[in-house]
Amino acid sequence: MNPICKNCEHKINGNFCSECGQSTDTHPINFHYLWHDIQHGIFHFDKGLLFTAKELFTRPGHSIREFIEGKRVNHFKPTALVFLLGSLYGLLYHFFHIEIPSTITNEDSEQTFNIIGDWITTHYALATLFTIPLISIASFLAFRKTGYNLVEHLVLNGFIAGQKLILQFIFFPLLYIYSGTQTMLLLSGISVLIDILLAFWVYNQFFDTQSTLKNILKTVLTYIYFFILFTTLTVVISIVVELFINKV
Known part of the structure; x- marks a missing residue:
């Protein structure tokens, strides 16, 4: 029965x-x-989180493509991955009072920089999630002939964001040791460079039907598009914040 x-x-x-x-x-x-x-x-330790972390640092592009094609049981979902890791990282950043030295000399601009920086550190998961649509639009435009739609690019770049957050946890002890010093700027630069190299690796694996040279050139184009979008958005936000400060 x-x-x-x-x-x-x-x-x-x-x-x-x-x-x-x-x-x-x-x-x-x-x-x-x-x-x-x-x-x-x-x-989701029994499957998703540890499995996804392992895949993102052993065969990232292939595993993300498999996820998009339907092999999803063992994976931690990209949005949940970014939100969980981003929230934990933001808490660590706030709890240990990590400070990035400012290179801005103008007082009004520095105040705007500090306000934006404080919001990012206290809402790190949201800030990270907010950049995913920008880089996804950029990669969609750069790799538009590969046949993947914008939502699939959101998934791809969501996993890449999770990969970068895991890397941030590895770098965190150094950030704590050199908090508030000029060495922080060097560490931030190294972290960005590693992020870009990882992106080359992931995109080249993911778009494996194209040559490595073509993938490298299109990855560079992705970052150019992203820089334009991010800079434009940052300028708009800075103007809005400065207007708000002046009114107050």
Whole structure:
């Protein structure tokens, strides 16, 4: 006799209900269940987070393409990955009072820079998520003949953002040691350079139907488009913030 689903009361044939998808194996609510739920539901350690982190630093382009093509069970979703890692990184940044030295001499511009910088550090996950559409538009324009749509580029660059956040955690002890010093600027420059090199690697693997040279040139074009979009947006935000400061 087939068991009855405890969720929708339909007969079940297999490990999952064909009507609502609930598993037939429903554990009692106890400490074991709570720990499993924390692992699976929040961190997804048993599959997603560690598996995705490993894939992003061993075969990133191939694994992201497989995710887009439908191989998704073992992966941590890109938006959740960025939000989780970005939130944790923002908390660390705030808790350890990491300071980036300003190179701006104009007082009004420095005040604007500090306001924007404070918002980014306290909303690091949102700030990271906010840049993903910009780089996705840029890569979509640069690689437009490869056949991937804008949403697929959002997924691609969401995983790349997660990869870069993992790298930020590796760099964090150095940021803490050199917080507020000019060495921070050097470390930031090195981090950006590594980010760009990783992007070359990921894009070249992902768009594997093209030559490496073509992928390198289109990756450069992606960053040119991104720089134009980001600079334009930053100027607009700075103008708005300065107008707000002057009114106050």
